[in-house]
Amino acid sequence: MRHKVEKLRINYKTLEDFKKFKQYGQQELSMLEDLEANMIENDSDSPFYGIYFGDKLVARMSLYRIQAKYDRYFEPRQDYLELWKLEVLPDYQGRGYGKALVEFAKTFGRPIKTNGRVNSSEFWNSMGFTPATYDVERDRGENPFVWYPTGVKEQEN
Amino acid sequence: MRHKVEKLRINYKTLEDFKKFKQYGQQELSMLEDLEANMIENDSDSPFYGIYFGDKLVARMSLYRIQAKYDRYFEPRQDYLELWKLEVLPDYQGRGYGKALVEFAKTFGRPIKTNGRVNSSEFWNSMGFTPATYDVERDRGENPFVWYPTGVKEQEN
Numbered sequence: 665m666r667h668k669v670e671k672l673r674i675n676y677k678t679l680e681d682f683k684k685f686k687q688y689g690q691q692e693l694s695m696l697e698d699l700e701a702n703m704i705e706n707d708s709d710s711p712f713y714g715i716y717f718g719d720k721l722v723a724r725m726s727l728y729r730i731q732a733k734y735d736r737y738f739e740p741r742q743d744y745l746e747l748w749k750l751e752v753l754p755d756y757q758g759r760g761y762g763k764a765l766v767e768f769a770k771t772f773g774r775p776i777k778t779n780g781r782v783n784s785s786e787f788w789n790s791m792g793f794t795p796a797t798y799d800v801e802r803d804r805g806e807n808p809f810v811w812y813p814t815g816v817k818e819q820e821n
Numbered sequence: 822m823r824h825k826v827e828k829l830r831i832n833y834k835t836l837e838d839f840k841k842f843k844q845y846g847q848q849e850l851s852m853l854e855d856l857e858a859n860m861i862e863n864d865s866d867s868p869f870y871g872i873y874f875g876d877k878l879v880a881r882m883s884l885y886r887i888q889a890k891y892d893r894y895f896e897p898r899q900d901y902l903e904l905w906k907l908e909v910l911p912d913y914q915g916r917g918y919g920k921a922l923v924e925f926a927k928t929f930g931r932p933i934k935t936n937g938r939v940n941s942s943e944f945w946n947s948m949g950f951t952p953a954t955y956d957v958e959r960d961r962g963e964n965p966f967v968w969y970p971t972g973v974k975e976q977e978n
Contacts, residue, residue, distance in 0.1 A: 686939050689964035694955035711957065726962060748962025779962065782843050798851035800868065805883060805905025805936065807846035 667764040681721040723761035780807040824921040838878040880918035
């Protein structure tokens, strides 16, 4: 089964759609405020990608490019993608939506880092991610999982 | 009701106790590996604080001092505390254990930053924390809440 991943635009409809997701927080509130204050245009680019079922947003993730100078995970040091807020609405789980979003993220060919939520390690392992060696200074309360494209390995700390 | 907060020691008993908490992840696994490989001593200091009920660890948090040069939240720029993995075991919730841990963290007199979990904003507000202005570069997928001691305010970005 194939799912079409779309880059989401910031507008009132998208932000209303976001309210259905559990991981709705200050990022979304900040986007809404910026829109209301005309600090950004309706239909600005967002770091979010999603999948629609009909006209309903049923899955989303945020994908953000981190510059090489901030890279503390990968060798050689390079621009990489940070992935967060991967979430599928409860009624749509188990149909490959989450997998489709992660596979889409891989198509950029860049290393990916994510913070694995509680009990998510089986999912990330199945997607070819591996746990990064934990470093308290760098990772604080995170459970970092990383995906290495060919030729990339873990950075020595 | 007063609860006694203790700095936890890293040893096999503590790490066994940690398994009862939901937010058990790579940080705890890494501590266990370090202990097994004799890379740290039994009874080393950890960034964890906890509360015992009898000899049972029923609540914990991690508290870690971040150096001023990395401070992107507070004005004037200074060493601050990052708080994470605040958690009370289900049977012990609603008795003020979480509150006691956060109040303890405040006694250091330093600013505190935490990443609020889903639906936690009411708790953090009640503890005197405020949402930090969201910044995608800095905060990624986090919901940062901060506590300002007297004389400290939000850093302009």
